[in-house]
Amino acid sequence: MWHFATHLDRGLRYSSAVKSQLEPPRGTASGRTRLLIVVTGVVLAFAFVSLGFMENHAGSHVRGTLTAKGGALGHFTLSPNYCSSGFEAGYLGAQLMHREQRWHWYLTGSEYGRPIVRVIQDPERGPLLSVALPGRPKPVVLDGSHCRRFQVVVRRAHGAVSIAPVHLVAGSLDIDCDELSGSARFQDCY
Numbered sequence: 001m002w003h004f005a006t007h008l009d010r011g012l013r014y015s016s017a018v019k020s021q022l023e024p025p026r027g028t029a030s031g032r033t034r035l036l037i038v039v040t041g042v043v044l045a046f047a048f049v050s051l052g053f054m055e056n057h058a059g060s061h062v063r064g065t066l067t068a069k070g071g072a073l074g075h076f077t078l079s080p081n082y083c084s085s086g087f088e089a090g091y092l093g094a095q096l097m098h099r100e101q102r103w104h105w106y107l108t109g110s111e112y113g114r115p116i117v118r119v120i121q122d123p124e125r126g127p128l129l130s131v132a133l134p135g136r137p138k139p140v141v142l143d144g145s146h147c148r149r150f151q152v153v154v155r156r157a158h159g160a161v162s163i164a165p166v167h168l169v170a171g172s173l174d175i176d177c178d179e180l181s182g183s184a185r186f187q188d189c190y
Contacts, residue, residue, distance in 0.1 A: 065184070078096070119171060152172075
């Protein structure tokens with residue numbers, strides 16, 4: 001029995017010596033770790049490139065000017081140069097705003113000192129405009145009842161691919177109401 005224990009002890013010492021030669025020295029990465037680092041780097045690079053593409057291309061097609069003429073809206077002129085889809089908020093429509101507002105709005109939900117005009121295709125009430133004003137808890141909703149002209153069109157962008165639960169939208173508005181007038185066209189709002 002003592003003889004068996006001696007061989008077992010020698011075998012364990014031998015296997016740990018071989019094992020130490022096969023392992024990389026402490027402080028260096030193994031092949032698996034290097035592979036994991038490379039794959040993580042590639043995934044992060046792809047994510048940043050995708051975000052950059054979305055930043056430069058999605059929602060960048062907006063033209064027009066809207067002017068508030070007093071009343072509940074006060075006085076302002078909005079020349080939006082950015083739009084986002086209303087699908088995330090649960091409606092078919094778009095939000096028209098200034099480009100510098102988008103990240104502030106996404107992160108905080110506040111309007112960043114400028115109005116945001118939401119163009120909405122309501123299934124029951126038809127086309128609506130909802131104007132969110134800074135410092136006011138509720139938006140002002142226009143339904144065309146106090147307008148001489150209220151042509152509002154919003155739809156899913158033709159041939160657009162849905163991304164997650166969000167759909168690209170496009171549309172236009174041409175309005176002349178007591179409180180707001182102007183026109184705008186928008187497409188590829190994500």
